[in-house]
Amino acid sequence: MRLPNFEYFEPETIQDAVNLLSLHKGKAKGLAGGTDLLPKLKRRVTEAQTLVNLQAIPGLRSITEEGDIIKIGALTTLGEMEESSLLKGNLAPLSEAARAVGSVQLRNTATLGGNLCQDTRCLYYDHSHLFGQSVWEKCFKRGGEVCNLIKKSKKCFAVYSGDVAPVLLALGAKVRVMGSAGERLLDLSQIYSGKGEQAYALSPEDLIAEIHVKKPSPSSYGAYVKYRERGSIDFPIVGAAAYMTVDKETVKDAKIWLTSVSSAPVEAVKAEAVLQGAKLSADLIEKAALQAHEEIAPYPNHGYSAWYLKEMVKVFVKRACTKTWEDMKGGQA
Ligand SMILES: Cc1cc2nc3c(=O)[nH]c(=O)nc-3n(C[C@H](O)[C@H](O)[C@H](O)COP(=O)(O)OP(=O)(O)OC[C@H]3O[C@@H](n4cnc5c(N)ncnc54)[C@H](O)[C@@H]3O)c2cc1C
Incomplete structure (x- = not known):
């Protein structure tokens, strides 16, 4: 093509x-x-x-440390994030999420800015123009009035499938955006509109220049886990990021974000509340995973039913929290 x-x-x-x-x-x-x-x-x-x-613009491709903030330029490749010595220790889930994207060749080219702003995806939309148009009606994402996935729906069900955003969101990252009105620092969550057909709340002339991540406290641990069909070159079917700050195994703060379940990354707030203030245990993690299963209503996508994806939310939230807990035990041993 x-x-x-x-x-x-x-x-x-x-x-x-x-x-x-x-x-x-x-x-x-x-x-x-x-x-x-x-x-x-x-x-x-x-x-x-x-x-x-954007590649000829200097200064947008680096990972630097300024006080307690790690600044990642928007043109930094995912491969550079995998290798960065500043993204080790309790920021390692960020490198792991970068490593989970596509393949080596892709990560050597793909940037963090592009990963955060990638288009939403749908089985009925991500086809060639000629094939898609000959088979399906013009959908919301193509400026039409129907959703080919859920016929009577009044909205677009295209799904955001970025791997890195959930970890950054769990870390409370901010983005430095340059636009015609000048520069502004936004919470990363503010750039997502939640609409499948127009996934970003940024203006067409807005560009992300940098991503700011506050270094987690030494008692914070996290993980990113991804469910996909093949070991590489596959978008997440469900991706889950967890971060927890603990004091003697009591959870002081918990963050759980999911990708590939909706048109924007989604926070499992009620599951976080289950963990908050409680002593970590396998039972507690099971309860949090069940709560995530209750509260998250995944969009059916790419051939998977909403029911099945809901089950996978439970499984992958449990895995993300368990991995976090295991790292914590290793870190405190
Ligand atoms: C085979 C294949 C497998 C893939 N697998 C995965 C996967 O497993 N996980 C995953 O997350 N992604 C995956 N992707 C999607 C994509 O490769 C990544 O999201 C990648 O990080 C996109 O970055 P890029 O620099 O190539 O973006 P580009 O393609 O250059 O840009 C993507 C979008 O972001 C906008 N954009 C780029 N930079 C900025 C900026 N600084 N500010 C504002 N807007 C910006 C562009 O205008 C464009 O709309 C896959 C893609 C392919 C082809």
Whole structure:
């Protein structure tokens, strides 16, 4: 499949990139590693008359430490995150989530900014233009009025499947966004709209410059676990991140975030509440996993029923919490 024709720019400052996106409002897209955007352009499931390549902008590809904040440039590749000495110890789940993405070749090109802003996915949408259009009606995501997955639905059921966002969200990460109104620091959760057809609450000219992660306290532990069909080159069917801060095995703070269950990452707030203030045990983790099963209503996607995915939420929340607990016991031994 060939790429469509497009105008191409390679700005050397982020401000120039924002200006170009602003000038071609709605018709231009930022290009980072291109591993998500270029295949979608080839399949004609997304459109861009102009591509603004971000790779020539200096200063967006590094992982640095400033006081108790780790700053990750948006153009940092997932491969660099896997290898970073700053993402070891209790930030290791972040490298693990990066390592869980696709394949080595993909991670050498794919960036963190692109991973956080990847398009939502649906079996009825992620097909070539010609095949999809000949078989299915124009859906919400293609500007139509139907959902081909759930016929009577009034909304789009495309699913956000990024691997790295749940860990960053569990860590309370912030993003430095540059836009035509200047610079702002947002909670990562604020960039997701929750809408399948338009998954981001950012303006078309907004660019993520940096991701800020506060270093977890020495008594915080976490894990990311991913359910997928094959050992590599597969998006998550369900992904679960857990972080817990403990004091003598009593949970002082707990965060559980899931991916691939909805059009945005989802926090299992009631499951977190089960853990909060309690002494960690296998029984407690089982209760938290059951609570996650109760509260999360996964969208059916990619051939899996909502019922089955709900079961997998229970299994993978349990695994994420158990792995966290095991690391904790190892860390305190
Ligand atoms: C075979 C295959 C397997 C894959 N497996 C996985 C997987 O297992 N897990 C997973 O999470 N992903 C997976 N992906 C999706 C994709 O490769 C990754 O999400 C990757 O990290 C995207 O990064 P990129 O730099 O290539 O983004 P690009 O393709 O360059 O961009 C993606 C989107 O993000 C926007 N964007 C890029 N950078 C910024 C920025 N700084 N600010 C604002 N917007 C920005 C672009 O405009 C575009 O809309 C897979 C893709 C393929 C083709």
